[in-house]
Amino acid sequence: MPILEGQGVTKNFGGLAAVSNVDFHVGQGEIAGLIGPNGAGKTTLFNLISAAHPLSSGVIRFKGQKLNGLKPHQICRMGVARTFQEIKLFGNMPVFQNVLVGAFFGTPTRISAADAAREANQALEFVGMSAMTATLVQDLTLVNQKRVEVARALATRPELLLLDEMMAGLNTAEVSEAMELVTKIRDKGITIFMVEHVMKAIMGICERVMVLHHGEKIAEGTPQEIVTNKEVIEIYLGEETRAAS
Amino acid sequence: MLQVSNLNVFYGRSQALRDVSLKVGEGEIVALVGANGAGKTTLLNTISGLLRPASGHMEFLGKRIDRQAPHKIMQFGICQIPEGRKLFTDMTVGENLEMGAYTPEAWKRRKETLEQVYQIFPVLKERRKQSAKKLSGGEGQMVAIGRGLMSTPKLCMFDEPSYGLAPKLFSEVLEVIKRLREQGITIFLVEQNVRRTLETADRAYVLENGRIVLEGKGKDLLQNEQVKKAYLGL
Amino acid sequence: MDITVFKSKKLVVVGLVLLILIWLATSPLYASSSNIRLLSTILMYIILAVSWAMFSGPTGYMSLAPAAFFGVGIYTAAFLYARGSPLLPLPAVIVAACAISFVIALLVGLVTLRLKGIYFAIFSFGLIVLLGLIVQYWENQIIGRRGQHVVAEGTETVFYVMLAILVATLLVAYFLRRSRWGMAMLSIGGNEEAATHMGVNTTMVKVFTFAISATFMGAVGAIMATRWIYVDPSTAFNPMYSFMPVLMAVFGGMGQLYGPVLGAAVFAYLERILRREFPAYYMIVFGVILIIVVLFLPGGLVGLIPKLRDRLRGVIAKLRKGGQTEQHANT
Numbered sequence: 175m176p177i178l179e180g181q182g183v184t185k186n187f188g189g190l191a192a193v194s195n196v197d198f199h200v201g202q203g204e205i206a207g208l209i210g211p212n213g214a215g216k217t218t219l220f221n222l223i224s225a226a227h228p229l230s231s232g233v234i235r236f237k238g239q240k241l242n243g244l245k246p247h248q249i250c251r252m253g254v255a256r257t258f259q260e261i262k263l264f265g266n267m268p269v270f271q272n273v274l275v276g277a278f279f280g281t282p283t284r285i286s287a288a289d290a291a292r293e294a295n296q297a298l299e300f301v302g303m304s305a306m307t308a309t310l311v312q313d314l315t316l317v318n319q320k321r322v323e324v325a326r327a328l329a330t331r332p333e334l335l336l337l338d339e340m341m342a343g344l345n346t347a348e349v350s351e352a353m354e355l356v357t358k359i360r361d362k363g364i365t366i367f368m369v370e371h372v373m374k375a376i377m378g379i380c381e382r383v384m385v386l387h388h389g390e391k392i393a394e395g396t397p398q399e400i401v402t403n404k405e406v407i408e409i410y411l412g413e414e415t416r417a418a419s
Numbered sequence: 420m421l422q423v424s425n426l427n428v429f430y431g432r433s434q435a436l437r438d439v440s441l442k443v444g445e446g447e448i449v450a451l452v453g454a455n456g457a458g459k460t461t462l463l464n465t466i467s468g469l470l471r472p473a474s475g476h477m478e479f480l481g482k483r484i485d486r487q488a489p490h491k492i493m494q495f496g497i498c499q500i501p502e503g504r505k506l507f508t509d510m511t512v513g514e515n516l517e518m519g520a521y522t523p524e525a526w527k528r529r530k531e532t533l534e535q536v537y538q539i540f541p542v543l544k545e546r547r548k549q550s551a552k553k554l555s556g557g558e559g560q561m562v563a564i565g566r567g568l569m570s571t572p573k574l575c576m577f578d579e580p581s582y583g584l585a586p587k588l589f590s591e592v593l594e595v596i597k598r599l600r601e602q603g604i605t606i607f608l609v610e611q612n613v614r615r616t617l618e619t620a621d622r623a624y625v626l627e628n629g630r631i632v633l634e635g636k637g638k639d640l641l642q643n644e645q646v647k648k649a650y651l652g653l
Numbered sequence: 654m655d656i657t658v659f660k661s662k663k664l665v666v667v668g669l670v671l672l673i674l675i676w677l678a679t680s681p682l683y684a685s686s687s688n689i690r691l692l693s694t695i696l697m698y699i700i701l702a703v704s705w706a707m708f709s710g711p712t713g714y715m716s717l718a719p720a721a722f723f724g725v726g727i728y729t730a731a732f733l734y735a736r737g738s739p740l741l742p743l744p745a746v747i748v749a750a751c752a753i754s755f756v757i758a759l760l761v762g763l764v765t766l767r768l769k770g771i772y773f774a775i776f777s778f779g780l781i782v783l784l785g786l787i788v789q790y791w792e793n794q795i796i797g798r799r800g801q802h803v804v805a806e807g808t809e810t811v812f813y814v815m816l817a818i819l820v821a822t823l824l825v826a827y828f829l830r831r832s833r834w835g836m837a838m839l840s841i842g843g844n845e846e847a848a849t850h851m852g853v854n855t856t857m858v859k860v861f862t863f864a865i866s867a868t869f870m871g872a873v874g875a876i877m878a879t880r881w882i883y884v885d886p887s888t889a890f891n892p893m894y895s896f897m898p899v900l901m902a903v904f905g906g907m908g909q910l911y912g913p914v915l916g917a918a919v920f921a922y923l924e925r926i927l928r929r930e931f932p933a934y935y936m937i938v939f940g941v942i943l944i945i946v947v948l949f950l951p952g953g954l955v956g957l958i959p960k961l962r963d964r965l966r967g968v969i970a971k972l973r974k975g976g977q978t979e980q981h982a983n984t
Contacts, residue, residue, distance in 0.1 A: 247854050250852040264840050266711075271836065275853065279833075
């Protein structure tokens with residue numbers, strides 16, 4: 175049974191169908207990718223999984239349990255964590271406290287202050303931010319802000335991690351580091367579902383890729399299959415990218 | 420067209436730009452590549468007048484611009500398309516675009532310019548009555564570019580236009596940039612997506628830790644060993 | 654070395670607080686009646702400012718409702734502690750005021766805390782007017798008489814009840830701040846959407862904290878009623894009891910717990926003096942002070958302290974080096 179699956183997932187905003195009758199699944203322990211042109215509905219799909227928006231119709235299941243009608247904090251406690259396309263750190267707290275919030279509230283059972291602090295420290299060490307725990311988040315570079323967002327999500331002890339355009343704005347070397355980090359996370363037993371435009375990451379670490387276009391799923395397969403798919407090239411990659419890969 | 424000489428810019432106490440000199444000739448596409456934190460956005464913000472240099476000077480079409488207010492610099496014909504969209508979220512797409520034509524001359528030609536922008540980005544015409552808040556990341560980027568174009572600039576400065584864009588869309592943006600150059604607009608392009616940028620640019624500079632460390636023709640830099648290792652991951 | 658310094662600093666603070674409390678508790682023994690009344694008023698404002706800051710500070714939700722719950726407390730006393738026919742003894746009346754304020758705040762919170770920033774502020778302000786009108790209607794139609802008479806309590810009783818409420822408010826505010834609940838509130842203020850995705854039940858945290866803060870506002874209203882002894886809808890539901898605590902908390906500084914305490918104490922005392930000297934223009938002085946604080950002291954009085962401390966350090970360092978001709982580079 176896949177750890178995450180959706181059937182007939184649809185979301186309408188007014189008259190606009192942002193996501194239209196999408197079936198999808200993510201297997202446990204996979205690194206799955208979600209790509210598509212801008213406005214295709216990728217972040218909306220993530221918002222439906224994390225319950226930031228309610229579904230218009232269809233059903234999403236996590237570990238067999240229906241997510242319909244649940245609130246975001248409940249879904250987090252079930253084991254689904256996410257990062258955001260526009261980084262949403264708590265600007266009024268330093269790095270450590272940001273991650274501590276995740277450690278305290280992300281677990282279904284009450285956790286002691288000492289355990290939460292330990293959880294937070296581990297998460298920060300995992301992403302390589304142990305040296306900057308007291309820094310205010312506004313003073314961080316983009317890369318480090320993304321690291322803290324990941325640490326905060328990890329502190330909630332997820333089984334599934336949704337990464338929304340984590341690689342945006344990173345240069346080649348930083349993308350490689352981020353790819354290593356994502357692989358490390360998966361090796362800890364956490365399933366990864368990532369929205370990306372940086373094809374290097376999609377090609378490099380994703381085992382399966384889904385393609386959305388105008389809210390519908392138009393292709394699905396291994397990265398190699400996707401990158402040679404005619405329709406995907408036409409609507410998303412463009413000829414130059416195909417030539418390059 | 421644009422000449423920057425010996426620019427030194429500080430952010431609080433730390434020095435963001437050290438002795439930076441570059442020039443952008445009329446009708447050129449010039450690129451500036453470099454890592455995060457190297458100072459690329461700082462340089463653009465200084466040219467636009469949002470930041471004051473500690474020393475050095477900048478000239479645009481023969482006029483000194485280093486002590487001018489940003490709106491004046493815009494009236495001289497420089498536009499900056501900022502990193503990360505920075506849209507007016509309380510306005511619609513169409514209103515955002517109109518705001519780009521704020522200067523008197525641009526305002527007079529706004530209907531014509533708007534049609535041109537819609538030709539380049541047809542999806543914006545579809546969404547022109549939609550609130551800018553509802554756009555996806557990449558759509559917002561398109562609006563930001565369109566808004567910059569509405570000021571009928573002579574020099575257009577792009578800050579990381581590839582951010583959050585699908586590969587095909589970024590290719591289209593690069594095509595747009597080439598077409599703008601054909602229409603007589605000079606382009607200064609700051610980017611992290613080094614390969615495509617160097618393929619498109621006539622000339623390029625490499626910025627590291629606030630200093631210009633390399634300069635040359637786009638195609639030449641693509642072959643440069645330093646560039647290959649540091650930025651192309653080869 | 655750091656830990657011992659920290660611990661001894663804490664002891665000093667605790668000792669200081671205890672001293673102040675003892676001084677306050679014994680003041681009726683040696684202070685004049687009018688000074689005790691002044692102190693009661695100051696305590697009232699401190700309670701309102703601290704309980705306002707308890708919710709609005711960390712969450713960033715600007716509430717203008719203190720006057721509404723203050724009025725709820727006043728009228729709880731008016732109905733349960735009416736002159737000539739009190740239904741309950743004073744302590745029970747205070748508790749009832751707490752309970753009723755809590756429940757009303759819970760209901761109001763559930764409905765309005767989904768509103769964004771400015772809309773919540775406006776709605777919370779509207780609550781003052783709404784409750785005032787409801788009470789007015791009740792008085793007109795059901796009772797047939799405007800205004801109620803409350804049992805009169807002596808200056809000392811009022812003072813001691815105020816003091817008790819103040820201690821309770823400060824204790825709750827202190828422990829809330831340091832607890833994970835306080836951290837949850839801060840996360841809501843930092844980025845509410847992210848907070849809910851990290852497992853914070855934002856609705857529950859907001860609504861409950863709002864209700865808890867209302868409890869103290871109701872309590873202080875109930876005891877104030879026994880000093881005013883005659884209350885009517887317009888004096889009970891008076892927007893000034895929202896504006897003043899907010900001003901005081903901002904003036905004192907929201908960064909620390911003692912900020913609103915300081916701000917309220919200074920402001921309340923200032924009000925008494927200014928109102929006596931310049932009854933016509935004292936509000937202008939407050940307006941000017943508020944403008945100055947907003948422009949130059951965004952952290953309030955509390956924000957001034959680190960700046961002063963740095964300045965002082967600089968001065969001491971210079972004095973130490975006095976006499977030496979060598980120039981030390983600024984680091």
